[in-house]
Amino acid sequence: MEHCRKAHHSIEFKQDLIKRLNKIEGQVKGIKRMIEEDVYCDDILNQITGIRSALAGVQEKLLAGHIKTCVFDQIKEGKVEVVEELVETIRRMLR
């Protein structure tokens, strides 16, 4: 699978992901501040739930991109191994 050990997403695709991750990074910083300022736990917990959900959103976008490009190409070339790898990645995401 060597030829495909690199991703090749469009610039727009990558920019959207980076933008989401910048926001997530800011939210993580915000949680640190909330803890230092003794903000009520329920509010922090709900905020962290939001970050986990935003990360799941990044994963979904990335997974869709991955299946549409790399997995798709490899299946067309008959490289079945990619399916095992994909299933294993999804399995981990579900845990």
Next chain:
Amino acid sequence: MEHCRKAHHSIEFKQDLIKRLNKIEGQVKGIKRMIEEDVYCDDILNQITGIRSALAGVQEKLLAGHIKTCVFDQIKEGKVEVVEELVETIRRMLR
């Protein structure tokens, strides 16, 4: 519930959380770099799964601290409302 709208965790408790969040922040930065460098999607997806799991760990620690201090105190004072709020927070965490 006004008297308890602030958390009051020990310095050690807060330092442990901040330390975990610093690591998470570094991991989010790492994901951005991986995307920019076209790292293979599976590797990025697994890395994000790890971050989500680390965030769940922060939530568990925070939730335990919350129940042991604030929820505990309020229940002892007969403030039943705190239970509804707690259940709602957990409900969101489970989604």
Next chain:
Amino acid sequence: MEHCRKAHHSIEFKQDLIKRLNKIEGQVKGIKRMIEEDVYCDDILNQITGIRSALAGVQEKLLAGHIKTCVFDQIKEGKVEVVEELVETIRRMLR
């Protein structure tokens, strides 16, 4: 904690849970039928997602009832151990 090793929910509470579980049982039977009849996997997968979500709903209701009765009572009596047990149960639910 021996005195509280039994739940004591109202009949209405229990009937609601039993009703939900009867529906879930029927849905599990339905999945078996779908597999035997070679129904398209996507449809089965989505149906199972629905069952998992219905089970989470049962857990939420049960957890809320548990906190409001047994946990609440034990905390009022100063039995702190109940909190560790509760946190551990929630931790498992989140996995």
Next chain:
Amino acid sequence: MEHCRKAHHSIEFKQDLIKRLNKIEGQVKGIKRMIEEDVYCDDILNQITGIRSALAGVQEKLLAGHIKTCVFDQIKEGKVEVVEELVETIRRMLR
């Protein structure tokens, strides 16, 4: 995609799934009994966590089978739409 609106798994594959689902059905029945007998909530909650996890196991097996047969075949035939459908199904599973 009409030609593939049916699954075509081996008998062994289906038997394994049916066996798992029979066990799950028995566990759901067990939960009903536990509720009727006022078993302690923590024990019931942990039991339900186990059922949800067993259902996720069924989904993983089914998803792997689906990708290896139906998705794989359709991608080889150039039917890109299957990817959207797959991503949507996974997205729901992750919620």
